[in-house]
Amino acid sequence: PxxxxxxxxxxxxxxxxxxxxxxxxxxxxxxxxxxxxxxxxxxxxxxxxxxxxxxxxxxxxxxxxxxxxxxxxxxxxxxxATFSDPMIDNKKNNKRYRLDHLLKDQKADVIAKVAAEMGESVDNFAAVVAALNAQPAKASEVFKTAGVRDPFSGEVGDWTEPKPFNMMFxxxxxxxxxxxxxxxxxxxxxxxxxxxxxxxxxxxxxxxxxxxxxxxxxxxxxxxxxxxxxxxxxxxxxxxxxxxxxxxxxxxxxxxxxxxxxxxxxxxxxxxxxxxxxxxxxxxxxxxxxxxxxxxxxxxxxxxxxxxxxxxxxxxxxxxxxxxxxxxxxxxxxxxxxxxxxxxxxxxxxxxxxxxxxxxxxxxxxxxxxxxxSEAFTKETLENGSERIVLKLKPHLAPIKVAVIPLARNKEEITSVAKQIKGELQSLGLGRVLYEDSGNIGKAYRRHDEVGTPYCVTVDFDTVGKGEDPALVDTVTVRDRDTLAQERVKISELAQWIQAKLR
Ligand code: ATP
CATH class of the missing domain: 3.30.930.10 (Bira Bifunctional Protein; Domain 2)
Structure with missing residues (x-):
């Protein structure tokens, strides 16, 4: 987290x-x-x-x-009549605060002084606030003598009496x-x-x-x-x-x-x-x-x-x-x-x-x-010593479900296959599938880690029969956000593969 x-x-x-x-x-x-x-x-x-x-x-x-x-x-x-919060003004600079927020922001000894003056236990914050609201004239005095500071100026404020402020527009x-x-x-x-x-x-x-x-x-x-x-x-x-x-x-x-x-x-x-x-x-x-x-x-x-x-x-x-x-x-x-x-x-x-x-x-x-x-936010040190930020969002919450990345963005034979895959995956109704040709592959992976994309699918030269290994024709690389594992998957089986993983 x-x-x-x-x-x-x-x-x-x-x-x-x-x-x-x-x-x-x-x-x-x-x-x-x-x-x-x-x-x-x-x-x-x-x-x-x-x-x-x-x-x-x-x-x-x-x-x-x-x-x-x-x-x-x-x-x-x-x-x-009642949808209001108590507010209090500092007459020195005309800044206005929510009473309980202002008090919470004070140093412990100041809060303790205010609580004692109001005859309440410092452990019962709500009771202190209630007492201040019930006796506005006393509250104003106590805030001054206890030395309640203005968070904006940092100086001890000259406090008005608290009064209710209706929050409706x-x-x-x-x-x-x-x-x-x-x-x-x-x-x-x-x-x-x-x-x-x-x-x-x-x-x-x-x-x-x-x-x-x-x-x-x-x-x-x-x-x-x-x-x-x-x-x-x-x-x-x-x-x-x-x-x-x-x-x-x-x-x-x-x-x-x-x-x-x-x-x-x-x-x-x-x-x-x-x-x-x-x-x-x-x-x-x-x-x-x-x-x-x-x-x-x-x-x-x-x-x-x-x-x-x-x-x-x-x-x-x-x-x-x-x-x-x-x-x-x-x-x-x-x-x-x-x-x-x-x-x-x-x-x-x-x-x-x-x-x-x-x-x-x-x-x-x-x-x-x-x-x-906050829960999804993860900082990891990888095996090679580098650090990555990854959002480990549950797949159903991920903003982008799959990024389809053409390894070369100017090679028509690669981009056309990538676009076709994007279209096919998009039609599954899983949510947003992104055709990602914004930068080099390393940058794309880092970006998709940071935004929580569960899978990146890469179309490369092998996919279109321009690589070394004929066994890789019509397959793509699928990279897993969390494990970083890369797997070669047949295009004809990709939709099913992704669907099974994201279910
Ligand atoms: P708080 O005490 O934090 O002001 P509240 O008790 O007034 O909140 P409710 O009236 O119970 O809040 O509102 C229900 C929910 O609406 C809250 O649990 C919170 O998730 C959300 N909510 C209320 N006020 C805000 C706000 N100003 N900004 C964002 N979310 C809010």
Whole structure:
């Protein structure tokens, strides 16, 4: 695996996985663009998730809802009131920070001082942050006296009181900008699933338990986007809302925890690298009864959330439904006089309308990319003493499945055979097959090691009967990314050979 974030960032830029957004104008913080190989890897991760969660199950439907949503959706979801992070400003230079990030970045003795002043244990970081938020005036004083430094200037800051900052992006809809013609870019894809619950049930005749899966962009105006694609303002999520009979929710929560860990393992992210955090009550999101956060051990960052698996109880459907008072809701919801739909489904045993509980596995695509790349990243010293970087990606995730390389790029008899092979392999539907004539063979191999191409197929003079050994006519060299073994394979058997290896 990668030893530092830096070596990943460098590889991603060098080989065309990930670029800074709007780079030619100086870049836009918190936005990234996925390059020629990044888009392939990202698509492959999403396809693997969809295959496993939609196609291979018999209790899931898919959805692709719109990104901009009615302001009422985000009001009744609770996001207008509570989707905020605490921010704090340094009056000396007008820099703004997320309170917990700022504190985490301080030296240990400073953190200890702040914790002591707030009357909390330094071992319970979340409690310290909660105390600071609860007593903003005291927080400001304590930050000054404890000597909390501004990470930008390095000097002790003159700190304001912390206050909540809502992270939703708001946008005007239509030609008239008045008080009501605005909507929000969704901060999670989940809300599109809840608002379509009735549509999906009515159009598919689903009964409990069943789920709706969605992959798509979400937007959060993070106060301090950082750590490459780990914390961005435009992100992509892979989310499932799995609807269950109330009372069976805890069992399903465990089911999904297991399923998701297994899936990460299949993508090359081993269990041993993921810690399961049973989120303490005081840290739970406004909708959650219980949440498991999967904390992957990122290079440089350490254990940070890659996926959250939440028991959202009947909070969401209960918040968005009409006739709330008749439905025996368990969650505490705000009154809703705006919804025109009753979000219930027949109880499978009694047939009485019920608002189901929801288990939500929610994974970030960008954080998945980072973890997958990090696990695949390998530095090896070869027998001849030279060093190579190789991405040992699972073949189903590799951006390029096979590179077909003509040994001489100006010899028609060689290039025409190579192009024919490329076409044949491409038609197998394995993913991208690249006709690679960009440089000498050594460079091509090194490049394909670095981007994780499982096989390189080389067409040479022997292939076309211009070599020394007549036995090699109509054969090609296939080089294995991981073992570096080179094997001569008959062209007539190549498609089958590759297919068997990549299955
Ligand atoms: P964090 O505590 O790191 O801000 P969160 O608890 O707000 O994350 P959730 O609301 O649970 O995150 O979102 C579900 C998933 O979406 C996360 O596990 C993560 O993979 C992804 N995600 C959330 N925010 C971001 C972001 N700013 N950039 C990239 N991915 C994100």
């Amino acid at each position: 990668a030893q530092s974030m830096e070596e990943l960032v460098s590889l991603c830029k060098r080989r065309g996985f990930i670029f800074q957004g709007s780079e030619i104008y100086g870049g836009l913080q918190g936005f990234y663009d996925y390059g020629p190989l990044g888009v392939e890897l990202k698509n492959n991760i999403k396809a693997a998730w969809w295959r496993s969660n939609v196609y291979e199950r018999d209790d899931m439907e898919g959805l692709d809802a719109s990104i901009i949503m009615h302001r009422m959706v985000l009001r009744h979801s609770g996001h207008e 708001k946008t005007t809809i239509g030609p008239v900008a008045d008080d009501e013609s605005y909507g929000y870019l969704r901060p999670e894809t989940a809300q599109g699933i809840f608002t379509n619950f009735k549509n999906v049930v009515d159009s598919t005749s689903r009964r409990l338990p069943f789920g709706i899966a969605q992959i798509g962009k979400a937007f959060r105006n993070e106060i301090t986007p950082r750590n490459f694609i780990f914390r961005v303002r435009e992100l992509e999520q892979m989310e499932i809302e799995f609807f269950v009979v109330p009372g069976t929710d805890e069992e399903w929560h465990e089911h999904w925890l297991e399923k998701r860990l297994k899936w990460w393992e299949d993508q090359g992210v081993p269990r041993g690298k993921i810690e399961i955090l049973d989120v303490p009550k005081e840290d739970l999101a406004h909708y959650s009864k219980r949440t498991y956060d999967l904390m992957y051990d990122y290079p440089t960052l350490g254990h940070e959330e890659i996926e959250g698996i939440a028991n959202r109880s009947d909070y969401d459907l209960g918040s968005h439904t009409k006739s709330q008072s008749e439905l025996g809701l368990v969650a505490k919801v705000e009154e809703n006089a705006d919804s025109i739909a009753k979000l219930t489904i027949p109880h499978p045993e009694t047939n009485k309308p019920v608002v189901p509980f929801v288990i939500e596995p929610s994974a970030g695509v960008d954080r998945a990319m980072l973890a997958v790349l």
